[in-house]
Amino acid sequence: MAVRDYIRERFFPHIWCPGCGHGIVMGSMIRAIDNLGIRKNDIVLVSGIGCSSRICGYLDFHTLHTVHGRALAFATGVKLSRPELTLIVPMGDGDACAIGGNHLIHAARRNIDITAIIMNNSIYGMTGGQFSPSTQYGDFATTAPYGNIDRAFDIVKLVLGAGASFVARTTAYHVTSMIKILEKAITHKGFSVVEVLSQCPTYFGRKNKFASAVDMLKHYKTHTTPIGSKEKGKNPDLIERGIFFQEERPEYCAEYEKIIEKASEGG
Amino acid sequence: MKKNDLFVQGNEACVEAALYAGLDFFAGYPITPSTEIAELFSYRLPKRGGKFIQMEDEISSMCVIIGASLTGKKAMTATSGPGFSLKQEAIGFAVMTETPCVIVNVQRGGPSTGLPTYVSQGDVMQARWGSHGEHAIITLTASNNQDVFAMTVEAFNLSEIFRTPVILLFDEVVAHTRERLIMPEPGELNVVKRLKTSVKEGTDYHPYLPREDGRLPMSDFGGVHRYNVTGLMHDMWGFPSDNPKIVYGLIHHLVDKIQGHTKEITMVKEFFVDDAECLLISYGSSARTALHVVENRRARGERLGLLELQTLWPFPVDTVRKRCAPVSYAIVVEMNMGQILHEVKKAVDDPDKVFLANQINGSFITPTDVLNILRIIQGKGT
Numbered sequence: 294m295a296v297r298d299y300i301r302e303r304f305f306p307h308i309w310c311p312g313c314g315h316g317i318v319m320g321s322m323i324r325a326i327d328n329l330g331i332r333k334n335d336i337v338l339v340s341g342i343g344c345s346s347r348i349c350g351y352l353d354f355h356t357l358h359t360v361h362g363r364a365l366a367f368a369t370g371v372k373l374s375r376p377e378l379t380l381i382v383p384m385g386d387g388d389a390c391a392i393g394g395n396h397l398i399h400a401a402r403r404n405i406d407i408t409a410i411i412m413n414n415s416i417y418g419m420t421g422g423q424f425s426p427s428t429q430y431g432d433f434a435t436t437a438p439y440g441n442i443d444r445a446f447d448i449v450k451l452v453l454g455a456g457a458s459f460v461a462r463t464t465a466y467h468v469t470s471m472i473k474i475l476e477k478a479i480t481h482k483g484f485s486v487v488e489v490l491s492q493c494p495t496y497f498g499r500k501n502k503f504a505s506a507v508d509m510l511k512h513y514k515t516h517t518t519p520i521g522s523k524e525k526g527k528n529p530d531l532i533e534r535g536i537f538f539q540e541e542r543p544e545y546c547a548e549y550e551k552i553i554e555k556a557s558e559g560g
Numbered sequence: 561m562k563k564n565d566l567f568v569q570g571n572e573a574c575v576e577a578a579l580y581a582g583l584d585f586f587a588g589y590p591i592t593p594s595t596e597i598a599e600l601f602s603y604r605l606p607k608r609g610g611k612f613i614q615m616e617d618e619i620s621s622m623c624v625i626i627g628a629s630l631t632g633k634k635a636m637t638a639t640s641g642p643g644f645s646l647k648q649e650a651i652g653f654a655v656m657t658e659t660p661c662v663i664v665n666v667q668r669g670g671p672s673t674g675l676p677t678y679v680s681q682g683d684v685m686q687a688r689w690g691s692h693g694e695h696a697i698i699t700l701t702a703s704n705n706q707d708v709f710a711m712t713v714e715a716f717n718l719s720e721i722f723r724t725p726v727i728l729l730f731d732e733v734v735a736h737t738r739e740r741l742i743m744p745e746p747g748e749l750n751v752v753k754r755l756k757t758s759v760k761e762g763t764d765y766h767p768y769l770p771r772e773d774g775r776l777p778m779s780d781f782g783g784v785h786r787y788n789v790t791g792l793m794h795d796m797w798g799f800p801s802d803n804p805k806i807v808y809g810l811i812h813h814l815v816d817k818i819q820g821h822t823k824e825i826t827m828v829k830e831f832f833v834d835d836a837e838c839l840l841i842s843y844g845s846s847a848r849t850a851l852h853v854v855e856n857r858r859a860r861g862e863r864l865g866l867l868e869l870q871t872l873w874p875f876p877v878d879t880v881r882k883r884c885a886p887v888s889y890a891i892v893v894e895m896n897m898g899q900i901l902h903e904v905k906k907a908v909d910d911p912d913k914v915f916l917a918n919q920i921n922g923s924f925i926t927p928t929d930v931l932n933i934l935r936i937i938q939g940k941g942t
């Protein structure tokens with residue numbers, strides 16, 4: 294199908310600023326789903342609150358736009374009730390790792406078959422540029438006018454430690470590999486996390502001396518490297534991208550089906 | 561004992577009733593004095609193919625049941641004071657998205673951690689206004705196990721009829737009192753099924769387009785119709801809108817669908833009210849004490865009556881006004897500083913004849929607590 298066929302055109306124009314990375318992520322998501330050939334009726338999108346979370350309204354799937362930080366909990370209710378559906382949860386970095394951090398690690402621990410796409414712009418976009426748990430030390434934000442003294446989460450390490458069974462990182466610059474990674478994440482049976490570095494030129498860019506969205510995309514190109522590349526050895530500051538971890542593990546809904554069997558035996 | 565005769569706690573009566581009403585999905589986080597509800601469901605639900613999940617906190621427990629309910633399941637969560645506070649934002653989401661669900665709050669002493677194992681009725685106003693923004697809500701309560709059963713079934717029914725969260729405001733005494741429960745036979749109590757849309761697959765379904773009777777038929781989320789659900793103000797498609805006309809209409813709809821049906825939703829029990837000179841007004845476990853006082857005084861020829869409220873919200877204004885009109889005075893019996901007292905004063909023509917008999921120290925309110933007030937009112941000193 295054409296990209297258009299996945300979009301609810303009557304809700305356009307979208308709210309995103311020119312140059313925002315979130316639209317690139319949405320486009321890649323559509324292409325990944327299209328490549329996988331999953332029916333629109335089998336896909337449920339659940340999101341929280343933030344610029345990133347607005348993806349939900351624009352796409353012609355079953356869409357549930359919830360409250361800030363809790364999308365994974367709502368998604369868990371949908372998935373456990375109807376395990377045959379494909380659950381995708383687009384999230385912001387604040388949404389996923391600050392207010393929703395608890396739900397993120399517990400969804401990972403349960404290994405429930407949901408794909409979380411964390412659009413990391415290192416800022417609270419929707420509320421106008423405050424620092425987030427993924428704003429780096431020393432970066433600027435409207436609530437860090439003297440530079441941020443909080444340390445940033447490494448989202449990949451965080452969810453690995455919490456038990457996610459598929460963990461990847463990509464960027465809005467690397468669209469072709471983002472699509473491939475999303476396909477694998479969605480197909481993976483278990484909790485998948487894909488961190489996508491996605492630029493916010495309006496707030497992060499302006500506060501941190503990026504002249505344009507293009508500059509930020511170039512930055513993703515020059516400051517990242519595929520996992521295990523030689524470059525990383527030469528320059529340890531490079532951010533690695535690719536699939537960090539993938540393992541088949543008992544999935545929560547399947548485990549619950551076994552509980553039902555066990556409980557029913559007792560009569 | 562007959563097979564339908566059980567000897568159980570209030571929390572167990574609530575569990576039996578939810579299963580009777582067709583519960584499919586329960587989520588919770590342990591907290592005294594509601595924990596038995598979660599424990600029992602973890603055992604009972606999978607036996608009939610239902611789902612139980614222990615979440616990481618009360619916030620996610622509330623969110624997860626909303627997700628489940630949208631897909632067509634009857635869903636419930638149970639908690640107590642601190643957990644009830646945490647659920648408030650998501651309760652508002654259920655109000656806004658018109659998602660049926662049932663929230664049990666077994667009240668304990670507050671504020672904060674308060675008195676975890678002691679009784680209180682301090683959450684009456686939180687049930688009404690705990691979530692932000694203009695809205696209406698349904699809240700039911702009960703004074704004994706048989707009523708816990710009936711009100712729990714009713715909570716599910718009302719949540720389906722009005723597409724709204726319904727709060728069951730129990731308290732520690734009711735939840736932990738072991739007494740007889742006669743299990744109704746299947747079919748004995750009315751159980752309302754979800755109203756589903758008749759719109760066929762392939763035809764546009766409007767999740768927020770009311771029928772002529774005002775009800776909104778649902779389509780299981782994730783099923784044959786694709787639609788949007790949002791906590792933002794929205795139009796009949798479920799899409800965000802800040803159009804003042806649409807916002808005005810939605811707020812009115814959310815409030816009116818409940819406030820406008822107060823009569824239908826209101827349930828009370830009346831004891832000796834017809835010729836009462838003094839009317840006690842009470843609810844929950846306090847009503848047990850109030851009834852004891854009334855029966856004792858009646859035996860001595862004193863004309864006391866009891867109006868037991870089973871619906872707290874929407875507040876049964878008309879019933880209260882009507883029953884208070886002929887009496888010389890009314891005493892509200894409750895375990896807080898007068899949360900229902902103020903509602904009664906607002907409802908009646910002469911607020912000066914309404915008094916409070918309360919207990920707030922964690923002890924269960926006794927007949928003596930009520931009689932002390934009665935004596936003062938009657939001019940008999942303390």
Ligand SMILES: Cc1ncc(C[n+]2csc(CCOP(=O)(O)OP(=O)(O)O)c2C)c(N)n1
Pocket residue numbers: 342343344345346361384385386387388389412414416417418419420425
């Ligand atoms: C409970 C609650 N707290 C705060 C907010 C305000 N708020 C809305 S979006 C947001 C942060 C958005 O940042 P992020 O999740 O990183 O998404 P982005 O907009 O950057 O894509 C905040 C704090 C809210 N809606 N709800």
Ligand code: SF4
Pocket residue numbers: 308309310312313314315344345414418419492493494495496
């Ligand atoms: S504020 Fe930033 S994240 Fe939000 S739409 Fe604009 S560019 Fe995108």
Ligand SMILES: [Mg+2]
Pocket residue numbers: 385386387412413414415416417418425
């Ligand atoms: Mg962000």
